[in-house]
Amino acid sequence: MPLLPLSPVRTGGKLARSSGDTLEIDGLIFEVHRSDRRKTLQITVERSGELSITAPTGVPEWDLASFVEEKLLWIHTKIEEKARLQKRAPIKEFVNGEGFLYLGKSHRLRLVENQLVDLCLKNGRFCLRASSAHRARDVFIAWYTRRALKWFSQQVAEHANRMGVQVSEVKVQDLGFRWGSFSADGRVSFHWKAILLPPRIAQYVMIHELAHAHHPDHSASFWTKVExxxxxxxxxxxxLAENGVQVEGL
Ligand SMILES: [Zn+2]
Incomplete structure (x- = not known):
């Protein structure tokens, strides 16, 4: 993303550059999101290592810059942590005996010759039709997506009322580095990978997203709602923070 035009801001000896929606400090580039609903500043280090600052509308850039500077140590620690976790993600091979997760349990893969469907889970084993092996990844993702849609739809139906949330649609898709999202029109989405998590963790993802219907941010009142x-x-x-990445190696 281009950083021009530059408007340098002096902050404690380090040069901060800003282009309105991004802020560069100490070699780090932050995406700046402003919101009328926000009361406090918040820095987020995404699992991808991307950085962002969410700020109330009207907070001047130099305030953002000094906030970032105070948190630099924390930010660098987080970036390293995420990088280390990223490296740990195992890459799967679609061969006999390889383990694949489903709702927290690992099931071994068996390649079978005669099978009507591409993939099924039978007697605790994933059975993949050998003739579909060349597109195994897509087959797995399609299977996970179907199961996730069923599981999350049931969970949402059970919990939305109790949480006072109106859900217009449950969707399952590839959400990149996010486990879920809740949009203002009542659509709740989950990453298909969330169905690989143990049920109690997937349930946390679901409650977390539904709580966003009440609070779009991660403020104290949001966490009170979750609690x-x-x-x-x-x-x-x-x-999830420690082990979530293990499910990403598909
Ligand atoms: Zn959230």
Missing amino acids: QHLPDWRTRKSW
């Missing part, structure tokens, strides 16, 4: 419906959300959240 009302999932008192032990903290352990589930940290499990």
